[in-house]
Amino acid sequence: MIRLTLGLLLLAVPAVAQQGVAPGPTLAGVRSKGVLDCGAHPGAPGLGMMDSRGVYRGLDADTCRAIAASTLGDGEKVRWTVLTSTTRLPALQAGQVDVLSRSTTWTHARDTANGLNFTAVNFYDGQGFLVRRSANVARAADLAGATICVTAGSTSELNLADWSRTTGVAIRPLVFENNAETQASYASGRCDVFTTDISQLTGVRANLQRPDDHMILPDVISKEPLAPAVRHGDDQWFDIVRWTVFALIEAEELGITQANAEAMLASTNPNVRRLLGVAGDHGPMMGLDRRWAYNAIRAVGNYGEIYDRNVGPNSPSQLPRGLNALWNRGGLMYAPPVR
Known part of the structure; x- marks a missing residue:
């Protein structure tokens, strides 16, 4: 009876962090530097390459900006390290970059023997x-x-x-x-x-x-599921990168855009309120500010906006969404709930 009562009491405790958890080694390092070191592609149109003004553009580039915004509050605090196909994995393994968002396919060997963790697919390719x-x-x-x-x-x-x-x-x-x-x-x-x-x-x-x-x-x-990758051994950083990608997907599903994110803070939708940090402590659970997802969305927009301007109808590539459409629109893009 005592065990049952204790179990019921434990179940009654809300699964939210009353205080933010301490930053792990990667998050602490990023904050100490004041910049996110992101592994970048030397030239993949639509995914990652320098434009005519010397600005790094693309779907992978915007993923890095979103991570910088969620961790540092500023999507422009990114330092790009251009890596070839042969140098990209060793650079991440050695700590030269904090995250590899560089059109890299999630494979078994890379996810296990190479000591990497792939976070969440940001583009289904072939x-x-x-x-x-x-x-x-x-x-x-x-x-x-x-x-x-x-x-x-x-x-x-x-x-x-x-x-x-x-x-x-x-x-x-x-x-x-x-x-x-x-x-x-x-x-x-x-x-x-x-x-x-x-x-x-x-x-x-x-x-x-x-x-x-x-x-x-x-x-x-x-099959080429492309996903940002991090090193083994820092679960907090893995969570941060993965859930930043999920937040962009969830934002599209909930109708939160770069332009209306501020207004959506007043929404009564519980899912919107949790995602934007109005309710709950989901940011502090990862050592981040409560507005981590809001900051990411304000920096780059939701997943659909990122897709459209880099590889979709507002880009030279003109790629249809296909598998990269939301799950409720015939695609595979699906984010677990923030709750």
Whole structure:
């Protein structure tokens, strides 16, 4: 009877932090520096690359800005470290960056043997092929004998080898150290085909001198769930990065935008109030301010806004939402509740 009574008492205690928890090593380090060190892509249109004014833009870039806003209160407090496909994982492992938000595919080996934790998918992608229309190629099965540009140290390189082996389509891979070299080699005609994630191919095609002379084949040869990654060993930082991504997705579902976030503080919707920090102690549970999600949304907007301006209808890529639509609109984007 005593055990039952104690159990009932424990169940009655609200699962909220009365006081904020102490910052863990990564959060403490970020606050001490006053800046978030983010691993960045040397040039992935729509995901992460410098624009003509020297500003780093893209869906992954905005993810980093959201994390900076949730932890430091300012989405511009980001220091970008440009990393190649081969240097990105070691840089995160060694502590050179606090988070890797760089079109990196969540795989078993990376999530286990490499000592990393992938947080939450911010883009569902798949690998495809970019070809010249003049080649008269309709499907990937027609690529026998083609020279295919691919970047070293990427899942694209491994997927290409697997695809060739399983389909029996003999190809000639031409491997380059970084994406910029790979793109330039395709553009100059050194190879017949460029293969990488379709999101990147769409951006690359849009930036070619004559985009209509090129096409992306309909074949998708892999699953590429892209997600920000952190190091093993700091659960608090893992929670912060993961829930920042979730907060952007939840904001879209709840109709909270960059423009109306301030007004939504007056909402009577309990889900909105918890997300924006009006009710509950969800920020302090992670060592953050109660307005952690509000700060992230004000910095970059909700997930839909980020998508639309970087890879969607307001961008050169013009990618449909597809799998990246919200779960209640036919997609896979789903955030657990903040409660």
